[in-house]
Amino acid sequence: MAEVRACGVGDVAPGTMRRVVVDGRPVCVARIPGEDGGDEWYAIGDTCSHQDFPLSDGELWVEEREVECPQHGATFSLRTGEPLTLPATRPVPAYPVRVDGDDVWITLP
Secondary structure, three states, X not given: OEEEXXXXXXXXXXXXXXXXXXXXXEEEEEEXXXXXXXXXXXXXXXXXXXXXXXXXXXXXXXXXOEEEOOOOOOEEEOOOOOEOOOOOOOOOOEEOEEEEOOEEEEEEO
């Protein structure tokens, strides 16, 4: 496993997500404001497992910790990458995230 820098903290506004390419892999990085004033960070594969559409172009469901694919409406857990609604049936990768100062790091397999 390798830990790599995905982006800067300032590259993703609270309550949003964005696509980054890390080591040739498209990754959807999401930043969700936490109740304690800190932020929760998530990183999942940015390609819908149903039809290869960028998840980062979809809708972020902050309370549910989910992202909805804009193409056909499949939703995925930001925590696990598991599909939660059809038409997707296969998970997308979920990557551990660590914030160090102004840098967001993810661990790739």
